Amino acid sequence: MNYPCAVIQDLLPLYCDGVCSEESSRAIEEHLPQCPQCRACLEAMKKSEQTFPSAVEEEKKAASFRRLKKKLKQRQILMGAGCVALAALVLLVTSAALKNIRRTVEYEDNIQVTMEKSGLVSQLEGTVWNTCASVTLETREGNCLFFCFTDTVWDDLVTGDQTYSHYILCPADKGAGEIQ
């Protein structure tokens, strides 16, 4: 049975997508060899489908691209946060390590010793010290008080080693105090 061209051409889009019934397909396949017009129609349809993917396809591609972009952005944010956290950790570990590198601060050249009412007072001029430890030793001349001043590499970086300070030592208190 031969169908009119209009009916065949109505069916062609379904045929092209491979979704039309067996009966319709048979009708089209019988009609096409005898009708150059409908053949041209089918050719044009196939061609346009190749060159212009359907809007649905385009939307699918756009959506997957958007998802990919979102994923990349999330990854970037995560990586950024990770980098900041890592940098903070490195700084923390480094500063802790530098604070542990303790060095002795030498005052031997610039100690002034004077006798005051409270006892012997030593005035020091030199680089800033971070901690002070003292020990009293009994000698034949009497009690001898030793002070050990230390600072850390971290102090160097933070305060600089050119800073001068005055400190006063009072053996009577076995301590050290800043007078300025």
Ligand SMILES: [Zn+2]
């Ligand atoms: Zn036809």
